Amino acid sequence: MSGFFSPFITKPVSVSQIMLHVLLALIPGIALYVWFFGPAILVSLTLASITALGVEALMLKIQNKQIAPTLKDNTALLTAWLLALSIPPLAPWWLVVVGTAFAISISKHLYGGLGNNPFNPAMIGYAVLIISFPVHMTHWLTPHGLGDVSLSFLEQLNYIFQGVLPDGIKLDAITMATPLDTLKTQLHLNGHVQEILDMPIYGRLAGQGSEWVAAGFLLGGVYLIAQRIISWHIPLAYLGTLFAVAGLFHLIDPAHYVTPVFHLFSGAAMLGAFFILTDPVTSPTTPRGRLIFAASAALLTYLIRAFGGFPDGMAFATLLMNICVPLIDAYTQPKVFGKKKGQS
Amino acid sequence: MRTLYQFHGGIHPPTNKTQSNHTPIKQASLPSKLVIPLHQHVGSSAKPIVEAGQRVLKGELIGAPDGHLSSAVHAPTSGTISAIDMQIVAHPSGIPDLCITLIPDGLDEWIHREPCDDWCALSHTELRHRLRQAGVVGLGGAVFPSDVKLYSHKHKIKTLVLNGAECEPYITCDDLLMRERATEILQGAQIMRALLYAEEVLIGIEDNKPEAIAAMRAAVTEGCHERMEVVAVPTIYPGGGAKQLIRVLTGIEVAAGVRSTNLGVQCFNVATAYSAWRAIGHSEPLISRIVTITGNVGHPQNFEALIGTPMDELVAQAQPLPGTTGYIMGGPMMGVLMPSMQVGVIKATNCIIAAAKNLFPAPAPALPCIRCTRCAEVCPSELQPQELYWFSKAKNLDKAEDYHLFDCIECGACSYVCPSNIPLVQYYRFAKSEIWAQEASQKAADAARERHEFRESRIEREKREKAEKLAAKEKAAIEARALRAETPQAVVSSARPDADPENTMQLKIQLAIDHAKEQAAAIKPKNTEQLTPQQLAEIADIEARRARVREIAKDVTHIDGHS
Structure with a gap:
């Protein structure tokens, strides 16, 4: 029974x-x-x-x-x-x-x-x-x-x-040093993005080798979404926002800001997008909340990478956004059955 | 092709319907006794109108509806009433309720019936009255008195939804009823449509019941029913919930606490429509229903069983297998475990599942919630079950209400998918009952406080009135004295007709006292009385002079006034 x-x-x-x-x-x-x-x-x-x-x-x-x-x-x-x-x-x-x-x-x-x-x-x-x-x-x-x-x-x-x-x-x-770290150091030394990326540690998209590891995590992440283990909201909002923000800076000043694809395939971006930010316990529960959470984390990641003191910002972005989860949840409660806009 | 709408969430549990839907409905054999609860419906209990030892006929009224929201209960067969007492009924609580026990005499002798060939000739009030007297209630599980739901004004209701979805796993009673008695269901639907002035009738049946869909469609065509459509709806649990089916068929979302009739829709189960037709057309009260017997039995099938049939006697006719641990009334998603296997079938009994360990293995122990929101993904009410769980667990009941606890229809989809095996619905039931208990005690406290405040204010008012009366009396006395000095009669008359008796009495006493005082005062002669004629002449002379002086003064004032 x-x-x-x-x-x-x-x-x-x-x-x-x-x-x-x-x-x-x-x-x-x-x-x-x-x-x-x-x-x-x-x-x-x-x-x-x-x-x-x-x-x-x-x-x-x-x-x-x-x-x-x-x-x-x-x-x-x-x-x-x-x-x-x-x-x-x-x-x-x-x-x-x-x-x-x-x-x-x-x-x-x-x-x-x-x-x-x-x-x-x-x-x-x-x-x-x-x-x-x-x-x-x-x-x-x-x-x-x-x-x-x-x-x-x-x-x-x-x-x-x-x-x-x-x-x-x-x-x-x-x-x-990691590809992101090297990039940061070289940029501080007034290097030009294009010259820096010609260094042997860089591959086609990002770091030699590490770009493939990131691709491996992407593959695993897609599997998780396909299996409905995680929802698409967080990975898409995270990678999308990171791409958009990095793209914007890259368009404005390509000499000092690397391509958005580099950002996606560097550091912990892929691992974070599919495996870390999606930890259900520490992420929002509402679909809208997840979008806000992941987009904000992406923004923080980029800001830390481009302007902060650490080469990668994934971990700190995650922790900072973890703090906001209860607030995000409280303010993104979806409307329930029969009580949506335009309904009585 | 009709556009169908979707509702959020839903699950696809194994349907387990094929076990019981291959054989036709079988008439259950007459049981040794019938235990008929007087409270089988939403609303107040029926009043027993028979006595122990009395012989009753099949279809005879034995419990009369009591109050507006109530329903009738009838003798399902002829026999003798052996007891009217408290017995365990088909409710998980196991709390006894008043039941009438009937020992069948085997004759199955009907009471006099008056079949009605032309129900259109009857007034709506009469139709409703007959449904009420026939004990017709919602057979989809809600057991709400149908007559109460069949009340409408013209042009208010557009759609009458007939629910033949039957989304709960294992249950096939509506499936078989639709296959075998489609025409009668539609006749019931026509009566309902007439009472509601509904424009169209939509009959929703899940697409895992192709035979039922075909039978119903054939009946619609055969009966030439206008604006009546059989709609195959996707098989998804809880697609047979009234709110969900209304949503799928019409797109309308009936929020919690809103009457669907206010949105132009009313919904009935197909079995209710069938019973309505039997009640009106054949003058047969609701004394039997189709019950699916399934689970741990050798021959799962549907029986037409008399209300009150002990469940074990009914299950016995489906070749029960050893290892049955208990009976579930209803389906595995929303059904309830019976407190005993001997309880009688009631109007809400659509299915009895003989439960066994191999069918329903013990759940793994509950783990903490990991906020995975699988529950939210399947919730048809679009709630956040994980939030409700935390609030319910923490007894944070206000928050639970804020997060729409009472929109939960307890379908169990959340519990079904929970990877942590948390019995979520149980938490919501608990929270709801806590809130109801609080509201009840709050009401009691409010009533007590109101009583107290009323008493206080009454005492206060009485004090005030006393004081006012006293003040009025004193004032009246003063006025009375003043008036009496001039015209004593006026005082008496003014105090007579309009003053209250108490006041008049007081005034009389007061006047008496005044009078006595005056008399006492009169004993002492004043210096202006008892005068000699000479003195009186002097006084008159002085008065005349005074009058003259007054005259002169008057003229002077007059002249001054003009200057």
Whole structure:
């Protein structure tokens, strides 16, 4: 007997399955990441996953809550993956652990656990790391074929866990700043956009390699929309607004403002549009609210990228807009059946 | 091709209708007893008008409607009334209600009936009266007395919607009724149309019932019914909700708290139309209905069952299977779990599902809401169920009302899709009942306060009136004294006809006191009385001189006035 009250039947789709779909949708992006940058990212993903599950279990135990049903919901895993994808793969192991632990314990469970956190936990974890350990957060891997030397997987593991590089190899030889970071620095040095983009780290659309990872996330995102796991509102409003704003600046001054396509395929734009901003817990619930939320986040992302102190603005834009969610929801309540304009 | 409209949301649960719609409607065998509740409809309970031990005939009135919004209850077969007492009825609460128990005598002997060949000759009032006396109520589940809904002025109602959508999974009673008794449904619809002065009749049937659609269309053609159309509507739950069907067929959205008749539409279930025809055309009261028996039974099918038939006796005729844990009355989306398997079939019983673990597995434990808004996407009332859930859970009832809690039709679509398995509808039912309870206690408090305030103001008024009377008396006494000095009669007369008796009495007392005082005063002689004739002559002389002086003074004043 399903219960004492109707409805007695339910559609067999669970939170766990929804989150599993989201995790699956990340796989094309991750696969391309591995293809272009090597398997080090898999280490961070694993580390983050283990930490997330461990910390979640601990937090549930402390609160005397049931551990198994929550651990099985896959939400902690998703937080872990999103954070791991935002951290340089060669970052020391403890950076991943600290960031994930903070995300799960402080920004998720201390706010009441699943469904109650006002901020996206992965982005809180990212913000904590980039503010506390800015140097470690800039050691991004150079894509295959670009660096003078490349590390074997074993050597990468050695560096991640023990901070030891093979003799004669310096960190600078295997890492680089992100394409967005480089762009920012070069523009500060009075570089011209066209000259900067001729640097070898840039590919056809944006960063060499990273543009393909972004394309992978786009593919996963389209899958999520097709599967009706997420609605189109947030990704479309986010990418559309980012494109429009970047396009406007690019039209006005192409020498100092890169193309809108560059913005879409750089940094965390694609990941954010489909996987981070769409976190249902921390985004608005009304369709109109979602459009406002995502468009504002895109505007903030662009402003931070173009005029702010950080190379990418996705995380901060997300967190700033997370604050506004209750307000946006309250002011965008749709009209109900029979009470729309022009009806009695 | 008619333009159809859409309503927001909706779901597509497995329909599970094919199990029961392959066999024709079967007459259920006469049960061992009938337990007929007196309250089967919206409104006040029927009044029992029979006594235990009395023999009644089939169709005899045993419960008379009591008040405007009420309905009649009849003996479904001939037999003896064995008890009129409180019994558990077909309501999930399990709270007993007044029922009449009838032991059938097996004769099935009808009361005298007067079939009506030409109902057009009857006045609308008479038609409504007959429907009321026949106990015709909405058979789609709402059980609202039909006569009350069949009231209209000319040119007010454009469309009469007949609801044959039957969107709930498992239920096929309307499907079979339409297949087998289409002509009679349409005759009922004609009566309804006449009473409402409705221009057109639209019969909405979900497109998963092609046989019913075909039968109804054939009946429309055969009966040459003007402006009557059978419309196949998309199969989507809750497309058979009155508001949703009206929306799909006419585009009109009937908001919560608005009467559809004010928007030119009235809606009845097809089975209600059928019953209306049986009541008017055949003089048969509503004593039986079609009930789908399905679920954990070997031979799911539809029965025409007498009202009051114990559910287990009815299910027994569909080859019940072991493992049944209980009966659901209605469908799996909005049905209710019966408190006992022996409760009697009522007018609202469209379906009995024998529930078993394999059909309705236990739901996974509820997880926290992740605000995914799948509920909002399927809500036909376009609500934000997740908001309502938070407000209901937090008992923030004012907010829940602000977010249109009472527009919720409890269709269960939100609960159905919730990935966190939250029994959302339960929260809304809880919040609604809390608000009703609060309103009731508020009303009681208001009534008490009003009573108190009234009492206070009455006491205040009485005090004030006393004071005013006292003041009036004193004033009257003063005036009376003044008047009495000149014309005592005038005072008495003025105090007589218009003053209230109390006042007159007071005045009389006052006058008496005054009189006594004067008498007492009169005992002491004044120096102007008891004078000698000589003194009197002197006084007269002085007075004459004074008068002369007055005359002169007058003339002087006169002259002065002119100068």
